[in-house]
Amino acid sequence: MSRATLVLAAAALLVGGAPVSAQSRPEVPEAQRVRKLPRQHLSGPRFRFTTFTGDVAEQRNAAGLEPIMSQFGWQFENQVVSLESGNRALLEGLVLLGGLEQGEFNMSFAGLAGFRSEAGVEFGAGPNFNFNRDTEEWTTSMLVAAGATMPFGDVYVPVNVAMGLAKGGPRITALMGWIIG
Numbered sequence: 001m002s003r004a005t006l007v008l009a010a011a012a013l014l015v016g017g018a019p020v021s022a023q024s025r026p027e028v029p030e031a032q033r034v035r036k037l038p039r040q041h042l043s044g045p046r047f048r049f050t051t052f053t054g055d056v057a058e059q060r061n062a063a064g065l066e067p068i069m070s071q072f073g074w075q076f077e078n079q080v081v082s083l084e085s086g087n088r089a090l091l092e093g094l095v096l097l098g099g100l101e102q103g104e105f106n107m108s109f110a111g112l113a114g115f116r117s118e119a120g121v122e123f124g125a126g127p128n129f130n131f132n133r134d135t136e137e138w139t140t141s142m143l144v145a146a147g148a149t150m151p152f153g154d155v156y157v158p159v160n161v162a163m164g165l166a167k168g169g170p171r172i173t174a175l176m177g178w179i180i181g
Helices: 003-014 054-062
Strands: 044-052 068-082 088-098 106-116 121-132 137-152 155-165 171-177
Touching (some): 044 155, 068 106, 106 137, 137 171
Antiparallel strands (some): 106 121
16 A cells, blocks of 8 residues: 555544545535636736825916826736636736927836726725936825726727825826726
8 A cells, every 4th residue: 555545544544534545536516616707818008197185286377387197007917816707806907108299308117906896896906106306306196096998809808097195295197098808
């Protein structure tokens, strides 16, 4: 007898049952079996406008900049869990360049943990890091976002609103894009 068979037989005797061979396994009921579901890859381009409030808006005005800034970039999405119901748990990364219309160069990096329902309604939260080339400063905020990803044939259109909670006042953002998947 192999060592594995002896261990299984001893374990079965200890719990009061008959010895079980290494080859036999109990049948798992259909309702409890793990299913591998297809995962969508919904990465794609994103465009957003961010409005600054509070001290940051005042600092931008003093520097001759508008308190609103356009941004564009790419969102990377990974579905962590995809359920039969259509609900999904997500991890998302977002890389954006902004302020170019005002002669600025801002880079933004965000990471969000989120949830999307079968109907496409979604919400998420996570950290956001911004770098401004002119000031050479990093700023941080906590993003809270909600919206929907709507299918139009083979194209998905995500539309979201986010609030960045940060020192100097919240930042309010409208974000949209598209995904071909």
